[in-house]
Amino acid sequence: MPESKPRLARLTAIVTQLQASNCLTASYLANKHEVSVRTIYRDIRTLEQSGIPIVTLEGKGYTLMDGFKLPPIMFTEAEANALITAEHLILKNTDTSLVEQYQNAITKIKAVLRGEQKNKSEFIAQRIQVRNNTYNNKTSNYLIQLQAYIASFNVIEIKYLSLENKHTTRAIEPFALYTTNNNWILIAFCRKRQAFRAFRLDCIQEIKKTTQQFTPHNFTLEEYLESCRKKYFPTPDIPLAVPQPNFTKNINSNIMEQIKIKPFNLIGIAVRTTNQNNQALEDISKLWQQFMQEDIANKIPNKLSNNVYSLYTHYQKDFTAPYTTILGCKVSSLENIPEGMVGESFTGGTYLKSSVKGNLADGIVGEQWNKIWKMKLDRAYTADFEIYGSKAQDPTAAEVDFYIAINKEA
Incomplete structure (x- = not known):
């Protein structure tokens, strides 16, 4: 444990x-x-005796009396350098409003730096370069504005131009924001669709604040994302509806294409699971969470591409029995498998390929597995998989390919 700070x-x-x-x-x-907590109690009493107006909220904790502010406290050299580094990262952000407001804020922060700190921070600023968004493109200007609407629970009206070039006008309840692949995404409840939707900020043409306010949604962003993980990445062959006796080979208006898959190698992380009692929903959701949080894709050696495989194999029998899920990437060699990962070779064979395209929030992956499950196929149960490639990077217009191993021509 590091040495405790001096009391002051x-x-x-x-x-x-x-x-x-x-x-x-x-x-x-x-x-x-x-x-210890007892030490904090003593610290709070000391601060109160020094004239700091600390308010004790019964059963909640401590806060400062409204309106009380102390003059700015000096930054350490490490803290100042962190702020300068953050400035370079934000200057490359694609949202103009974020860049402008951060520049205003960092100017005020720099004003309280001491002379030597200012000199060092200016020197460090000349030695930092951020290489993403090389041409410094700005594609949206609504991030800061939307943050205010999220915090004040304002219903807003947006004019939206989708990637399919469709114009719509929506009344939405903004919920949260996240960024991926240099794009900002707004999560909001769409009153037109009566469901949560994801909107790219660079596709929003206009925002209008209404006089209406909405009741805050009673769940956290993490809880929402967890539900999405279960919806986006369901397990194979979990029956989502009663199967029909005869089902066409046509899925989403695309005939399933029979292809030959050559042998390939895969490195990634794995979990052994079962569809019984919905255990796989929990297990595979956690596996995806680990894959994303630990940046597994960028730790895999000998990758042939950045495509992510969600592969289901080692079936004990069929979908009613245990099987293994592997999340990983195709590799040229199984040498140097990182600790905590698995590497396997697959023989390939005859496969049926199909694709779906749409908003992942609409559950398109789950719907596709539901349709596959209802089909009368002579499945091999060797290795079935989905591929999340470059066309799946935008969750609002993702294209996902499905590959089902079969024993003979379907």
């Missing part, structure tokens, strides 16, 4: 943290500063 430094940090938050508990502060 800890007291100063506690005041800063209280200024930056609505309410903090004693246990949070104790963990943050690696001291």
